Amino acid sequence: MRIPTATYRFQFHAGFNFEDAKQIVDYLAELGITDIYASPIFKARKGSSHGYDVVDSNQINPELGTREDFEALVSELQAKNMGWVQDIVPNHMAYDSENxxxxxxxxxxxxxxxxxxxxxxxxxxxxxxxxxxxxxxxxxxxxxxxxxxxxxxxxxxxxxxxxxxxxxxxxxxxxxxxxxxxxxxxxxxxxxxxxxxxxxxxxxxxxxxxxxxxxxxxxxxxxxxxxxxxxxxxxxxxxxxxxxxxxxxxxxxxxxxxxxxxxxxxxxxxxxxxxxxxxxxxxxxxxxxxxxFTVNELISVKVEEIKAFRRNHALIFHLVEDGKFTGLRIDHIDGLYDPTEYLKRLRDRTGDLYIAVEKILEQKENLPEYWPIEGTSGYDFLIQVNGIFCQQENEEKFSEIYQKFARANNNYGQLSYEKKRLIVERNLAGDVDNLAQVLKRVSGQSRYGNDFTRFGLQKALSEVLALFPVYRTYINQDGLRESDRIYIKEVMEEARRHVPQLLKELNFIEKVLLLEEEESLTAEQKELRRHFVMRLQQLTGPLMAKGIEDTLFYVYNRLISLNEVGGNPGQFGISVADFHEFNQKQQETWPHKMNATATHDTKRGEDVRARINAISEIPEEWEKQVKAWSEMNRSKKKKMKNRLIPDVNDEYFFYQTLIGTYPFGEVKGTDYHDRMKNFVIKAVREAKVHTAWLRPDSDYENAYMDFVDAVLADEKFLAEIQPFQKTIAQYGIFNSLSQTLLKATAPGVPDFYQGTEFWDLSHVDPDNRRPVNFEERVAVLKEIKEKAEKDILSLIADLVATREDARIKMFLINRILAARNENIELFQSGDYIPLEVTGKFSDRVVAFARKYEDKVAIALTPRFLTSLIKPEEVPLGEQVWEDTRIELPQGMPSAWKDAITAQTIQSNGKVLIGEALQHFPVALLIS
The missing domain is CATH 3.30.1590.10 (Maltooligosyl trehalose synthase, domain 2)
Structure with a gap:
């Protein structure tokens, strides 16, 4: 099996085709990328900007080029010994005339x-x-x-x-x-x-x-x-x-x-x-x-039918057999009728092929270990690495600030339930009704359920769906596993507390979900029960996605860096101990899964999150700033129908977004204002409080856009906000460098979303699919590599001094990927060892070792720097870190070389942070 060392995600469309990708293969190889990771390349609806609306899975999308263009790109990759991980869409196709x-x-x-x-x-x-x-x-x-x-x-x-x-x-x-x-x-x-x-x-x-x-x-x-x-x-x-x-x-x-x-x-x-x-x-x-989900224009495929499975994958299998695809990423695995059976068929058909799945895991939820795959596409890692840069001890303060300013409900669990109920009753009402119809047939076949009405069953079913704690369970013809039983028991207990008047209906549903079958049932009746369970499993995922990620994440705005796909913003950050535990489990179970920090589906760019996380460290200053901005902008709001627009919750969301996305350079003459307006309108529609896709309120939307226009045109306000914004941006740079190093050295395959080798200050899609200036990136990489050869410390000093221009991030990626490529077994198979940090600023450092045979690497990254250095300072040297150090376990080497700076240090059982971080803000020490 070919395991990628590092993947690079391409978003193919008519504006970025096979020929365009071919032109930058050399650049990616120079950067250290070993495999491209491609968005769907099969024939999609005309003008598709993402490729997930497939109309023919057995034809290369002509908008991306000819078959010859595709072959030329493959040849170019193979000449560089690079692989191709392909994103495929087995769940659905476009409801379109071209299908x-x-x-x-x-x-x-x-x-x-x-x-x-x-x-x-x-x-x-x-x-x-x-x-x-x-x-x-x-x-x-x-x-x-x-x-x-x-x-x-x-x-x-x-x-x-x-x-x-x-x-x-x-x-x-x-x-x-x-x-x-x-x-x-x-x-x-x-x-x-x-x-x-x-x-x-x-x-x-x-x-x-x-x-x-x-x-x-x-x-x-x-x-x-x-x-x-x-x-x-x-x-x-x-x-x-x-x-x-x-x-x-x-x-x-x-x-x-x-x-x-x-x-x-x-x-x-x-x-x-x-x-x-x-x-x-x-x-x-x-x-x-x-x-x-709720997209009428995407109709699902019954890929569980062997004829549909074979036809849907015919070209995919052909390209796998020809060695053109060296890996597959499976989109929306939870949408399938039987994901386990599908993955077994896929593995049987593709043999020794790298396979990752798009799977959203809740906190402490485990990926099914019986799946014959290499792991997830990386959202679980994203949530972990993002969480350790949120300062947990300030949770109560931020809850108070949010409640006072936005007058918002801080009960995340209650809001989760309410928003999922909203989706059940509005956006997925027809789907729930269909499921209730099946349940009515099931109950009518039992003396214990014969008197249940469809109305009562649907009400009970809606409660179960709204309370379901994970994306889905995986009950199939093989029965249910203990993990499935635990989730079902948990949700049924909660449902009985919510609607005790439906106790009998809920007890009946629980028996059906647990496959507790009555002796009198025929084989056909048992099969109908199992079919109901498997249909319910297909609905819990879309409900979670629409209710939480696409609704609640635009309503609960306590700290929006936590409002990310697969995240739980009700949990204010993640401890370093939990981060280490997660990585140890990944190394044991899924050492080759993907690690992401940005994808085509993330709610905001990776460096936007890195900035906003810095706000978590300074609650008092944040509260002071937000109050001042709100006072300055009060007159810019419009009063309509006894309400001020935008409301305070949307305003709070806007300020965080502004701090997170405001460019380093000049805004005038750019499309920043338009991009911001497009984003906030999408956000308030997703929130479904004042307006929605199903029932747009043009009065609210227009007033909100007028507010954004007025705020961004107010020179006095911009002058007022810039000192704080620039401060956060500086700390965000160091958070970004830290998360980049952690992604590239933790167990798994680091994935880089297109363009994110520079600062990623994008909003949610379609903003994050804007064109990437590869010409500039090619030139910068060439310059960096040439200067590194001549005098690396001089280059580093320049990069640190000019860090706003993003060259420092590209330099880091290039250096750590070079280290990965030189030490493949160490990073693919090495043990994960959490390292103890002691001294004055021990809580400001995340460190771990990777060990394979006699080879050891130590990843060392700072965090929580707002109280350690001033905005214009850098976290370098012993004068900053004082006695803070890593305590090395016995048997560790004593001589190290930093793969980033090429400098050597001696450890003697300890690594002084100030010595390791003498020249660059993060370190990767290799024995």
Whole structure:
């Protein structure tokens, strides 16, 4: 198995394609990267900026280049002995006209070759979507869209289609009869009678269509439909009378705006289709297909079906077998019906391949050890390393500041429950309803549940979902494990305290979830119970993501550096002891998992978090500053409907964001203001307090943007805020360097998100997918390496003095990756040994050793520097660190070389921090 030494994440799209990536392979190799880690490269919806809206998983995305361009990039990587870890999307595809498999299903229904490919409930209890799939893709109500002429019937070489702006859906072949028979007599007269050869062909088309459903199946059916469509197109293009006939019928079916009755024929034709066009908001409350989270435009694949699994992965497996992909990253593993079974199939098919999964773990939750993978894609490490830079002892002070300023609820657990309930009742109401329908069937098969109503069951089920403590459990055909049992018992106890009036329903649900089956149940009834459990498991993950990460994380703003994917901002930081414990477990169990500090999904850039964490050290100063800013900006707020906009919680969020993202350089002439406005609007919509994606409040949003404009245009305010902002930015630099070293030396594969070798001051997506200036990075790396060869200490002194320009971060990454590449076994397989720090500032240092045979490396990083040095100072030398030192365990070497500065030091059982940090703010000592 090829284990990456360091990965670099590319976000491919039309603006950054294979050729662009090829141009910087040399640069990445020089930086020390061994493997690229690519966003999805398969054909996606036209103009996709991320690639997760796949329309064809067996075709390279033409917007990224040709197959030859792809091969050229692979060849360039292989020439440098670099690998390719590919992000794949097994859970879902785009609900889009370009998705030919889905269009086949919408056209042919149960006769489609791909009828079971997508996760659709064709037997839904609601009559209007029974035997049809909902298509919630319209911007207005169906009746309005129809009578406004927004839904149009069209005809071209592919046949009849239903069109709503850019959405094009096929018409089932049976509906052609209704279309062709309209004014058929007039066509006969225009052709000179029913004996005209072309009219006879039209009649033949009608005959063939009427006999397709009952007489023809499979390939023969497809061939006959193609023949019918081809014949009609031939008549249309060769006979002007038939062309006029078809065009007139199109005009007739499309109705006349202002005449509601004229749309009856189109309405009837639409009612015959295997889909039901609807307003997009319908999908939140009534839906019969599984989506990705709450995104109507992403329809889930039944990858648990072996046919779907094989087809979805055909090109992927081919590229793995050819050695072009040397690793896979599995997107949204928790969305799958049976993640364990999927991963076993994947491992069986790909053999000895590096596999990581996108898995969000709660605090103290363990990744299933029975999964045949190398580990997660790194969010768990991100939360750990971020947490140790938040000063835990100041939690109470920050809670008081937040409560006083924002008048906010500090009960994180209560807020978590409330926001998940909100999602259950609004955004995922239809999904919960579908699950309750299955539970009602289950309860009806038992004497103990026969009297339960669907209403009562749904209410109890909603409580369980809102209280569920982790993303999901992994119960499957093999049963449930003890970890699953613990989570289920925990949530059921909590649910009984919340709704004791539903005790019997909850007790019944608990038995079902624990697979406690009654003896009288048939095999089919037992299977339905298990199916319910596995369906529930598919829903708890999206609920957690939407309720916590995409709602609560924009509401609970005590310290927003903690509001990160996989995080728990209710826990104010993480102790060094817990950080060491985490890393020791990773080394024992998942030594080759990925370690991330920024991804395409993180809520803010890694260096934004590093800055805001510095605020955790100075609560009194922070409170003073925020009060002053609020007073200065009070007049910039707007009063509307007895409320001031923005409210104090959103204002508090804005100030933290401003401190975290304000650039080092000049703001004038940049897009910073627009980026900030786009971000705060996304944030308040995600928060769902004053406005939301489902119910936008333009008054609040416009007033908030006006506030941001006024604040950022106020020179007096900017002058007032800059001293504090610059102070935090300086301390943020040292936090950033520390987390970079920790990421690159802790157990696991360090992953670098594109562009983050410079300061990463981005907001959440799409802001973090902005173009990266690689030309500048190439030039800086070249300069750094050349100067390091000549006089490394002189270079370091320059980098420290000019640290705002980000060259210092690139220098650090280059030096530590060089050390990793020179000591691969040490960092891939070495033991993780926490090191004891003693002396005056022992709490300001995080240190550990990696040991493999006779080789040892020590990573040493500072933190909590606001009370140690002034903003303009650097944390270097014994005059700063005094007697602070690392106590080395017995048997450790005494001679060391710092891989960053190339300087040597002697330890004699102790490493003085001031000596190790004499020239550079972090150290990587190698024996």
């Amino acid at each position: 030919s498999l889905l269009m086949d299903v919408l056209e042919n229904g149960p006769d489609s070759e791909y009828f079971d490919y997508f996760d659709i409930n064709w037997d839904h209890p609601y009559e209007d979507i029974k035997g049809r799939v909902l298509a919630p893709l319209m911007g207005s109500f169906y009746g309005e869209a129809l009578e406004n002429g927004e839904i149009q019937l069209k005809y071209d070489e592919t046949g009849l289609s239903v069109n709503y702006y850019n959405t094009k859906l096929p018409v089932r072949i049976e509906s052609y009869v209704k279309f062709i028979t309209h004014s058929l007599g007039q066509l006969a007269r225009e052709l000179g009678g029913r004996q005209h050869p072309d009219f006879i062909k039209v009649l033949a088309i009608l005959y063939l269509i009427k006999n397709i459903p009952s007489e023809v199946k499979g390939k023969e059916r497809y061939d006959q439909i193609a023949f019918v469509k081809g014949l009609l197109w031939e008549l249309y293009t060769e006979n002007p009378a038939i062309k006029d006939f078809v065009d007139r019928n199109i005009e007739f079916f499309n109705g006349e705006k202002g005449n509601p009755e004229s749309f009856n024929q189109l309405d009837t034709l639409l009612s015959e289709q295997f889909y039901r066009l609807s307003f997009w908001k319908v999908g939140a409350e009534e839906i019969n297909y599984r989506r990705f």
